Amino acid sequence: MAAAIPFMMAASAVIGAVGAIQQGNAAKAAANYNATISTQNASIARSDAAAQATQIERENYLRLGTIRAAQGKAGGAAGAGSILDVLGDVAAQGELDKQFALYEGEQRARGFTNTAALDTFSGKQAQTAGYMKAGTELLSGAAKSYSAHQRTQRV
Numbered sequence: 741m742a743a744a745i746p747f748m749m750a751a752s753a754v755i756g757a758v759g760a761i762q763q764g765n766a767a768k769a770a771a772n773y774n775a776t777i778s779t780q781n782a783s784i785a786r787s788d789a790a791a792q793a794t795q796i797e798r799e800n801y802l803r804l805g806t807i808r809a810a811q812g813k814a815g816g817a818a819g820a821g822s823i824l825d826v827l828g829d830v831a832a833q834g835e836l837d838k839q840f841a842l843y844e845g846e847q848r849a850r851g852f853t854n855t856a857a858l859d860t861f862s863g864k865q866a867q868t869a870g871y872m873k874a875g876t877e878l879l880s881g882a883a884k885s886y887s888a889h890q891r892t893q894r895v
């Protein structure tokens with residue numbers, strides 16, 4: 741029975757090493773899944789921003805049309821005086837709103853992209869840690885097994 745102890749210690753070390761590798765691989769898979777979701781969220785953020793910019797552009801087009809119609813109804817010429825200032829200011833503000841919506845969307849997308857990169861890195865690190873722990877388990881198990889073998893030889 742005493743002769744089996746070193747083999748049992750070695751088997752325990754192998755089981756611990758396999759468990760460590762599986763744990764590292766599972767952590768990497770979870771991190772990769774999270775990275776995929778973050779990448780998808782980045783794409784959605786860009787699409788949402790583009791849709792919002794299109795809506796702002798349309799609203800601005802309608803706003804400018806309303807101003808032109810009101811000016812025409814009042815009997816003023818569309819190319820005269822202060823109406824051009826008003827049209828220019830409204831058009832500029834509409835373009836600014838559109839560009840700001842695109843900028844905000846890109847910032848959200850970059851946040852998601854950065855999270856994806858961090859998740860991917862974290863997964864690789866977890867897998868590496870699993871391999872390191874497996875190596876430690878094997879070396880420790882080998883040392884314990886050798887020590888137990890030496891003790892059984894003295895008896």
